[in-house]
Amino acid sequence: MKKPTLSVAVVAALALGSAQAATVVKIATISPLSGSTSNLGLQIKNGTQLAINDMKAQFAKAGMTLQLVAYDDQADPATGTAAARRIVADKSILGVVGPLNSGVAIPASAALAPSHVVMVSPSTTSNTVTDRGLKNINRLCTRDDAQGPAGGNFVAGTLKAKRVYVLNDKTPYGQGLADQAAKTMQARGVTIVQNEGVADTERDFTAIITKLQALKPDAIYFGAVYGQVGPFAKQLRDKGIQIPLVGGDGYDSNELTKLAGSGANNIYFTTGAPPVDAVPAAKAAAASYKKTFGSEIQGFGVMSYDSAKVVLQGILNASKAAGNKVPTRAQVETAVRGSTFNNLLTGQVKFDKNGDRTTAKMYVIAVKDGKRSTGGIINVSRK
Amino acid sequence: MDLQTVGNILLQVLVGGLSLGVLYAIVALGYTMVYGVLQLINFAHSEVFITGGIIAYLVFSGLQGVAMNGYVKLLLAGLAAMAVSGLLNVLIERLAYRPLRGAQRLVPLITAIGVSLVLQDLLRFLVGLRGQFDLSVPLPQGFANPITSVLGINISVLNLQVKDVILIVVAALMLVGLNLLVNHTRLGRAIRAVAHDRQTSGLMGIDANRIISLTFLIGGALGGLGGVMFAMKYQALNAYSGTVPGLKAFTAAVLGGIGNIPGAVLGGLVLGWLETLLGVISLFGSIPGLAWLGAIKAEYKDIGAFLALILILFLKPAGLLGKATTEKV
Numbered sequence: 001m002k003k004p005t006l007s008v009a010v011v012a013a014l015a016l017g018s019a020q021a022a023t024v025v026k027i028a029t030i031s032p033l034s035g036s037t038s039n040l041g042l043q044i045k046n047g048t049q050l051a052i053n054d055m056k057a058q059f060a061k062a063g064m065t066l067q068l069v070a071y072d073d074q075a076d077p078a079t080g081t082a083a084a085r086r087i088v089a090d091k092s093i094l095g096v097v098g099p100l101n102s103g104v105a106i107p108a109s110a111a112l113a114p115s116h117v118v119m120v121s122p123s124t125t126s127n128t129v130t131d132r133g134l135k136n137i138n139r140l141c142t143r144d145d146a147q148g149p150a151g152g153n154f155v156a157g158t159l160k161a162k163r164v165y166v167l168n169d170k171t172p173y174g175q176g177l178a179d180q181a182a183k184t185m186q187a188r189g190v191t192i193v194q195n196e197g198v199a200d201t202e203r204d205f206t207a208i209i210t211k212l213q214a215l216k217p218d219a220i221y222f223g224a225v226y227g228q229v230g231p232f233a234k235q236l237r238d239k240g241i242q243i244p245l246v247g248g249d250g251y252d253s254n255e256l257t258k259l260a261g262s263g264a265n266n267i268y269f270t271t272g273a274p275p276v277d278a279v280p281a282a283k284a285a286a287a288s289y290k291k292t293f294g295s296e297i298q299g300f301g302v303m304s305y306d307s308a309k310v311v312l313q314g315i316l317n318a319s320k321a322a323g324n325k326v327p328t329r330a331q332v333e334t335a336v337r338g339s340t341f342n343n344l345l346t347g348q349v350k351f352d353k354n355g356d357r358t359t360a361k362m363y364v365i366a367v368k369d370g371k372r373s374t375g376g377i378i379n380v381s382r383k
Numbered sequence: 384m385d386l387q388t389v390g391n392i393l394l395q396v397l398v399g400g401l402s403l404g405v406l407y408a409i410v411a412l413g414y415t416m417v418y419g420v421l422q423l424i425n426f427a428h429s430e431v432f433i434t435g436g437i438i439a440y441l442v443f444s445g446l447q448g449v450a451m452n453g454y455v456k457l458l459l460a461g462l463a464a465m466a467v468s469g470l471l472n473v474l475i476e477r478l479a480y481r482p483l484r485g486a487q488r489l490v491p492l493i494t495a496i497g498v499s500l501v502l503q504d505l506l507r508f509l510v511g512l513r514g515q516f517d518l519s520v521p522l523p524q525g526f527a528n529p530i531t532s533v534l535g536i537n538i539s540v541l542n543l544q545v546k547d548v549i550l551i552v553v554a555a556l557m558l559v560g561l562n563l564l565v566n567h568t569r570l571g572r573a574i575r576a577v578a579h580d581r582q583t584s585g586l587m588g589i590d591a592n593r594i595i596s597l598t599f600l601i602g603g604a605l606g607g608l609g610g611v612m613f614a615m616k617y618q619a620l621n622a623y624s625g626t627v628p629g630l631k632a633f634t635a636a637v638l639g640g641i642g643n644i645p646g647a648v649l650g651g652l653v654l655g656w657l658e659t660l661l662g663v664i665s666l667f668g669s670i671p672g673l674a675w676l677g678a679i680k681a682e683y684k685d686i687g688a689f690l691a692l693i694l695i696l697f698l699k700p701a702g703l704l705g706k707a708t709t710e711k712v
Contacts, residue, residue, distance in 0.1 A: 035516065036517060194665065196681045199682070206402075207663050210395045210396060210542070210659070213395070231619035238544060239542050259619050261618065
C-alpha cells in the first residue's frame with residue numbers, strides 16, 4: 001500500500017511544481033454543515049463558493065489560485081473555535097466567511113484576532129460580536145438592537161396589536177430578541193400579556209396553547225429558530241389559533257414553511273437577509289446558484305455571497321496596495337475594514353470602526369398560506 | 384377570572400396532560416421492563432423510541448399519495464416501527480449489554496449512555512444522507528381534524544383532535560395487552576420469574592438469556608409504537624428528538640417506582656398533568672389572593688416537574704407504587 005501513495009505524492013508535487021507561478025489563496029467558511037441549522041450553514045458554504053467561482057478569473061490574472069475550505073462548526077462554539085485554530089495554522093487562508101451563529105462567532109473571532117485573519121459574517125446579529133472592538137470581525141447583517149425594535153415596531157405599527165404574548169427559546173439569541181421587541185412594544189403602549197420562555201428543545205406546546213386560548217392576545221412574538229417555530233405554528237393553527245406569529249431572522253429558512261405545513265400562515269419575521277425577489281441584482285446569482293448546486297438560494301446565501309465578495313475584493317485591494325503581491329493577513333484585515341465595496345447584491349458595503357455596516361436594510365417577510373412575500377423594508381444606519 | 388374560565392382551563396390541562404402523559408407512559412414502559420429483568424437503565428431507549436418515529440415518517444411520507452384508509456397506514460407504520468425498534472433493542476442487548484452481564488452495575492450503565500450517543504449520531508447521519516435533518520411527518524387525511532362534539536355535546540373547549548383520541552386509545556390497548564402478556568401468559572410468568580430471581584429461575588428450566596432478549600424485544604416494540612405516536616402527535620422530529628421525552632419518560636418510570644408496570648403508567652400521567660398544569664398556572668395569578676402564581680412562568684414547568692420528583696422520592700423513596708416487596712417486572 002505504501003508505494004502507490006508515495007508515487008501519488010510525487011506526481012502531486014510535480015504538478016504543484018509546474019504550477020508554481022500562481023500562489024494558492026484559500027478562503028474558509030465556518031458554518032453548521034450538520035445539525036438542525038445545516039440548511040442555513042450550507043447556504044453560507046455555497047454562497048461563498050459561488051462568489052469564488054465568479055472571481056476566479058480575476059484572481060488568476062493577479063497570480064492567485066482561489067480555493068474554498070469549508071469547516072463544519074455544528075453550531076457549537078467549541079467546534080467553531082477549534083476550526084478557527086486550524087485556520088490560523090493554515091497560512092494560505094486569508095479570510096473567513098461565517099459563522100452563522102453569534103455564539104460561535106464570539107470565541108472564533110477572538111481565536112483568529114491575534115493572527116489578523118479577517119472574518120466577515122453574513123448573519124451574526126448579537127451586539128457583542130462587534131461591540132468588543134476586534135479589528136478582524138465584520139458583519140453584513142443588522143444588529144439585535146436594530147432587529148428587536150424593528151419587530152416590535154412592526155407588531156405595534158403595522159399589525160396594530162394591542163395585547164401581545166411574548167415567548168422566547170431561552171437561548172441568548174431568542175431571549176435577547178424577544179426582550180428587545182417587548183421593550184419597543186411596551187414603549188408604544190402595547191400590553192405584554194406574558195413574557196416567558198420555553199426550552200429550545202421543547203416540541204410540546206400544549207400548555208402554551210392552553211394559555212393563549214385563555215389570554216386571547218392579538219399577536220405572538222416568539223424569539224426562536226425555525227426548527228422549533230415550524231412545529232409551534234402547526235400546533236397553534238391545528239388548535240384553531242390564527243393570530244399573527246412574529247419573530248426574527250431565525251425564521252428565515254425554507255424549512256419553516258415545510259415544518260409548519262398547514263400552519264404556515266399569518267407568520268411574519270424580520271431579517272437582514274434580503275428575499276431574492278426584493279433584490280433585482282440577485283436574480284443572476286440565484287439562477288447560477290440553482291444551476292451549480294441544484295437548490296434554491298435563500299437570504300443567507302445572498303448575504304454569504306456578498307460577504308465572500310467583500311473578503312475577496314478586500315484581498316484584491318490589499319494586493320494592489322502591496323504592489324500586486326499576495327497580501328499578508330494583516331493587510332487584508334485593514335483593507336476589508338477600510339474599503340468601500342460597491343455593486344454588491346445588498347447594495348454598498350462600508351464598515352464602521354467596529355465592523356458594523358454603516359447602512360443596512362432590514363426586511364419584513366410575510367408568510368401566507370405557505371408562500372413568502374416581502375412585507376416591508378426598513379433602513380438601518382449607523383454612524 | 385370567573386369560575387367557568389378556571390374550569391375550562393383545568394379541563395384543558397386534564398385532557399392535554401392526559402395525551403402527553405400516556406406518551407410518557409408508553410416510553411416509560413420500555414425503561415421499566417428492562418430495569419425489571421436486568422436492573423439496568425437502558426438509556427438507549429430514547430433512540431429506540433425515536434427510531435420508531437423516523438420509521439413512521441418513512442411510512443407516512445411513502446404512502447402520502449396512496450389512496451388507503453388512514454388507519455391502515457397507521458397500522459402499517461405501527462407494525463414496521465415495532466419490528467424495527469424491537470429488533471434494534473434486541474441487537475443492542477446482544478452487542479452491548481450481554482457481554483457485560485457479569486460486570487459491576489456501573490459498567491453497563493455507562494455503556495448504555497454510550498450506545499445512546501452512538502445511535503443518536505448514527506440516526507442523524509442516516510437521515511442526513513437524504514439531505515434532511517428536521518422531518519415533517521405528513522398525516523393521513525382527517526387525523527388532524529378537531530373534534531367539536533360527541534353525541535351532540537359540544538366539547539370544543541377540550542381542544543381535542545382525532546389524533547389525540549387515537550393516541551389515548553392506542554396507549555390504553557397497549558397497556559391492557561401488556562398486562563395480559565405479563566400476568567396471564569407462560570412468557571409473562573417466565574419474565575416475572577427472571578425479574579424475581581434470575582439464578583433460581585434458571586434452575587427451574589427458564590432460559591434467562593432468551594427471556595431477557597424477549598423483554599428487550601417487547602420493550603423496544605413498545606418504544607417503537609411510542610415513536611409512531613410521537614410522530615403523529617407532533618408531526619416534527621429529528622434524530623435528537625428522543626432525548627427530552629426519553630428523559631421525561633425515565634423520570635416517569637422512577638416517579639411511579641422503576642420496575643413496576645402500573646407505576647410507569649401512573650408516573651407518566653402524573654408527570655404529564657403536572658407539566659401541563661405548571662405551564663398554565665401563571666394564568667391563575669389574576670385570581671384575587673393568588674397573585675404569586677403569576678410569577679410561575681411556563682419556563683419553570685420542567686423545573687417544577689423535577690422538583691415534584693425529588694419531593695415524591697423524598698417521601699416515598701421507592702416511587703409512587705414501588706415497594707420493596709413488589710415483584711419487579
